[in-house]
Amino acid sequence: MTDSSPMPGERSRTIRQQLLDQLDGGPFSAGELSRLTRQSEREVLDHLEHLLHAGKVKALPASCAGCGFRFEKRTRSKKPGKCPQCKSTRIRPPRFTLP
Numbered sequence: 001m002t003d004s005s006p007m008p009g010e011r012s013r014t015i016r017q018q019l020l021d022q023l024d025g026g027p028f029s030a031g032e033l034s035r036l037t038r039q040s041e042r043e044v045l046d047h048l049e050h051l052l053h054a055g056k057v058k059a060l061p062a063s064c065a066g067c068g069f070r071f072e073k074r075t076r077s078k079k080p081g082k083c084p085q086c087k088s089t090r091i092r093p094p095r096f097t098l099p
């Protein structure tokens, strides 16, 4: 078994670069990015937070699949549970794209 994993900092940088590469064809939700980069969704969200903070990524708010309500204030990480307008729980998660 060979272990050629790079330094932790190096690895983070690489994952962020992968995310940016994927988002070039975006937008994608954290779940989709998780599958595309083969990282856990939690890890993807950590990196997305960092990229958002650095201004390299833009978040599109979650929206309601029932009435189209946009969760403008909850653009980051976790998706909301249900729509305050129509009470639907069919919520489209926030998606991420390049600014």
Ligand SMILES: [Zn+2]
Pocket (backbone or CB within 6 Å): 064, 065, 066, 067, 068, 069, 083, 084, 085, 086, 087, 088
């Ligand atoms: Zn709704």
